[in-house]
Amino acid sequence: MSIRLVDGRPMQCKHIPDDVFLEAVRRTPGTGGSNNWRMRWEVQAALEAQLGHIPERLFLAKARQLHDARKLGGCMCGCRGDYHLTEECHDGYCCRPMPSKAST
Template structure:
């Protein structure tokens, strides 16, 4: 399995399906990873973070893909500068 085998929309849907924390829509990486595996089956953690990095680089996802808690959020959902990326 490679990054290209996980459609962008499916990954972003996994973010949306994960429980939001902090009142501003951030999602923890382990919750997003679990939601993604529910949608597509087993995904190695290194592949999960590689796909997240690609989406972040393209501006579709905000957060951190270093292996920490993530704080993932969909940039299109950012409003009023509440997300770290500040994209509206």
Template sequence: MQCKDIPDATFLDAVRTAPASSAIGWRNRWDVHEALEAVMGHEIPSNLLMAKARRLESRGLLGGCTCGCRGDWHPSDECGDRTYCCPPRTMAA
């Protein structure tokens, strides 16, 4: 399985459906991982999950930490502080 096998919308929907771990809507990677596996119907290796998250972040579709230190994410259209994690230059149109 490769990143291209996980549709962007499916990954972002998994982020949206994972329970928020804070009042500002961050979702931790373990909850997102569980939600994504439930939707996809099979196990997804952690390294693949992180690679897909990094690609979405680089394209401005996902905000948060994709290096693995914090592991909290949100769709960029839900970003509460774009100067911090989702700068306008990387935001999707």
């Protein structure tokens, strides 16, 4: 396990600005297709090129935060390893809330 320290304390999600993470996704070449997926390890490499080493667990935690804030789509557990920006999403259920039963 690798731990990165910031001011003598373990690095946390708050030390990775949202816009810097999302810009790393934007700069990473996509796979094409309707959602233009970016592979996790390539996004992490792009982010680390700017910020330095980021432990994998911290990177995944930040991705989950951005997903929960509806700023990032894809697989947040890391098993598929694909991300996309929500403004690029063309899947009706991927990055948008599921319709409520009352509205159906």
